[in-house]
Amino acid sequence: MALVSSTPNVTSKINSGQHGWDLKGNTPASLFSLNNVSIWKSRRSNTKQRCLVIRAVSENRDIDFTDPNWIKQYQDEFGERFNLPHLRDVFDMKPIPTTFSLKNRGPKLVDGASMPEERKNGYVNEDDRALLKVIKYSSPTSAGAECIDPNCSWIEQWVHRAGPRDKIYFQPDSVKAGIVTCGGLCPGLNDVIRQIVVTLEIYGVKNIVGIPYGYRGFFDNGLQEMPLSREVVQNINLAGGSLLGVSRGGGSTSDIVDSIQARRIDMIFILGGNGTHAGANAIHKECRKRKLKVSVVCVPKTIDNDILLMDKTFGFDTAVEEAQRAINSAYIEARSAYHGVGLVKLMGRSSGFIAMHASLSSGQIDICLIPEVSFSLEGPYGVLRHLEHLIQTKGSAVVCVAEGAGQDLLQKSGATDASGNVVLGDIGVHIQQQIKKHFKGVDVPVDVKYIDPTYMIRACRANASDAILCTVLGQNAVHGAFAGYSGITVGICNTHYVYLPIPEVITSPRFVDPNSRMWHRCLTSTGQPDFL
Numbered sequence: 001m002a003l004v005s006s007t008p009n010v011t012s013k014i015n016s017g018q019h020g021w022d023l024k025g026n027t028p029a030s031l032f033s034l035n036n037v038s039i040w041k042s043r044r045s046n047t048k049q050r051c052l053v054i055r056a057v058s059e060n061r062d063i064d065f066t067d068p069n070w071i072k073q074y075q076d077e078f079g080e081r082f083n084l085p086h087l088r089d090v091f092d093m094k095p096i097p098t099t100f101s102l103k104n105r106g107p108k109l110v111d112g113a114s115m116p117e118e119r120k121n122g123y124v125n126e127d128d129r130a131l132l133k134v135i136k137y138s139s140p141t142s143a144g145a146e147c148i149d150p151n152c153s154w155i156e157q158w159v160h161r162a163g164p165r166d167k168i169y170f171q172p173d174s175v176k177a178g179i180v181t182c183g184g185l186c187p188g189l190n191d192v193i194r195q196i197v198v199t200l201e202i203y204g205v206k207n208i209v210g211i212p213y214g215y216r217g218f219f220d221n222g223l224q225e226m227p228l229s230r231e232v233v234q235n236i237n238l239a240g241g242s243l244l245g246v247s248r249g250g251g252s253t254s255d256i257v258d259s260i261q262a263r264r265i266d267m268i269f270i271l272g273g274n275g276t277h278a279g280a281n282a283i284h285k286e287c288r289k290r291k292l293k294v295s296v297v298c299v300p301k302t303i304d305n306d307i308l309l310m311d312k313t314f315g316f317d318t319a320v321e322e323a324q325r326a327i328n329s330a331y332i333e334a335r336s337a338y339h340g341v342g343l344v345k346l347m348g349r350s351s352g353f354i355a356m357h358a359s360l361s362s363g364q365i366d367i368c369l370i371p372e373v374s375f376s377l378e379g380p381y382g383v384l385r386h387l388e389h390l391i392q393t394k395g396s397a398v399v400c401v402a403e404g405a406g407q408d409l410l411q412k413s414g415a416t417d418a419s420g421n422v423v424l425g426d427i428g429v430h431i432q433q434q435i436k437k438h439f440k441g442v443d444v445p446v447d448v449k450y451i452d453p454t455y456m457i458r459a460c461r462a463n464a465s466d467a468i469l470c471t472v473l474g475q476n477a478v479h480g481a482f483a484g485y486s487g488i489t490v491g492i493c494n495t496h497y498v499y500l501p502i503p504e505v506i507t508s509p510r511f512v513d514p515n516s517r518m519w520h521r522c523l524t525s526t527g528q529p530d531f532l
């Protein structure tokens with residue numbers, strides 16, 4: 001009995017570089033292709049709709065849930081998908097004992113000396129795994145349920161545990177390691193750079209360089225690589241931004257790999273979001289094609305928190321914290337004005353995590369609008385009518401809108417940025433204008449204060465919790481490279497640190513699930529109705 005056999009196939013646009021994920025489909029359901037796995041998932045449903053998520057194992061083969069072995073087969077295929085690409089797959093390589101000492105407070109080991117016995121425990125075994133999902137849903141109607149079969153059977157999905165291995169695949173003193181930061185800024189970039197450098201040095205790497213201004217640094221001959229050491233990076237975490245600089249757009253994979261080859265780089269650490277990861281995977285594949293022993297390891301960087309499977313990405317916490325200042329100001333302005341409306345627009349191109357968490361955190365928001373949940377401004381159930389009600393009953397209101405929300409209400413310019421990301425219309429300005437127009441129309445005075453903190457929430461140093469996350473991710477990136485993996489990224493899943501194959505985390509951006517407990521909690525906090 002096949003369950004999801006008739007679902008049509010729509011190919012994800014992640015690899016096109018256009019980033020044009022179809023958030024605006026009029027139907028409540030959309031389908032992505034996830035390698036050999038199809039996910040049918042409702043993302044545009046409002047809170048009244050139940051959103052059922054069903055997974056089928058193959059585009060070409062449906063799961064026969066009457067087969068007593070289907071769970072085993074599913075798990076085997078899952079294991080295959082999450083298997084980490086390794087240099088061993090293409091090269092005949094023998095590992096050597098690690099040079100990464102777990103207790104290196106004493107004097108450094110002299111060349112040729114073997115590691116004392118007491119320093120050999122505490123490494124992560126190659127076969128260690130962490131569970132990707134930890135909730136057993138009893139029904140597809142449970143909040144946030146992700147079910148594989150109609151009974152929502154419990155199926156263990158294991159991913160690789162991150163950390164230092166006791167065997168390594170590179171001789172540290174002959175390694176040249178490169179670090180590059182791509183895409184937009186994010187709090188914590190310098191913390192990650194610092195940890196990568198420090199950890200590489202502990203392994204014994206002496207040749208570490210920074211590639212300036214993202215992928216551009218590989219092909220723009222006017223840009224020089226930057227030598228890095230513990231001394232150079234010692235205090236860089238005290239400031240925001242990226243020591244190396246960032247950029248969007250440009251460059252062919254072939255040119256970038258030419259540059260990696262010419263520079264004799266053995267390990268490249270690539271910090272960036274979805275687009276950067278797509279580029280890194282292409283670099284990894286090109287290195288394999290050319291038989292280059294290069295380890296390509298990513299660290300996901302996005303304040304938007306829109307990378308699949310991860311609890312959170314570094315910089316997100318800090319961005320949410322910074323957003324509190326804007327929300328608090330909007331609240332104070334709104335409360336102090338006669339019929340005041342505070343309006344805050346926060347980043348979040350495709351996903352509303354920053355707006356949702358900032359709203360939850362502040363407790364001052366009456367209306368939170370995110371890209372994943374459609375809304376009308378006009379009409380009896382529209383945002384404007386609800387604002388009227390808030391002004392009448394409370395005397396003021398505060399609205400938080402994610403930049404990617406309500407794009408269907410705006411004219412599309414068709415423009416894209418250097419990386420191919422769609423340039424969004426300004427929903428904040430639009431809502432501000434519509435509020436003024438609406439209240440003028442009903443002859444009610446209103447005082448709208450619009451705050452757009454944009455870059456202020458990301459151009460700052462990481463807060464304490466992000467700094468810790470950056471530290472662990474940076475260290476794990478280095479452990480992953482020395483362990484011989486390539487084409488991987490690091491992350492945190494269910495509070496455990498893991499390695500994941502790049503394609504599995506970039507099939508689409510991660511979205512706020514309108515049927516998740518978190519979105520429902522946000523609605524409980526704001527008290528807003530459905531705006532449809």
Ligand SMILES: Nc1ncnc2c1ncn2[C@@H]1O[C@H](COP(=O)(O)OP(=O)(O)OP(=O)(O)O)[C@@H](O)[C@H]1O
Binds near residue numbers: 301419421
């Ligand atoms: N599909 C792709 N294949 C190869 N390279 C890509 C692809 N998409 C983007 N890139 C490259 O990756 C770099 C960063 O991409 P982008 O500007 O989209 O930022 P990002 O990594 O998604 O981070 P952010 O979260 O800030 O948007 C750019 O230099 C871009 O050219």
Ligand SMILES: O=P(O)(O)OC[C@H]1O[C@](O)(CO)[C@@H](O)[C@@H]1O
Binds near residue numbers: 302348
């Ligand atoms: O103006 P820039 O540097 O292109 O960055 C803006 C984008 O960066 C992001 O924060 C992603 O990092 C988006 O939310 C936002 O649209």
Ligand SMILES: [Mg+2]
Binds near residue numbers: 183274
């Ligand atoms: Mg992007």
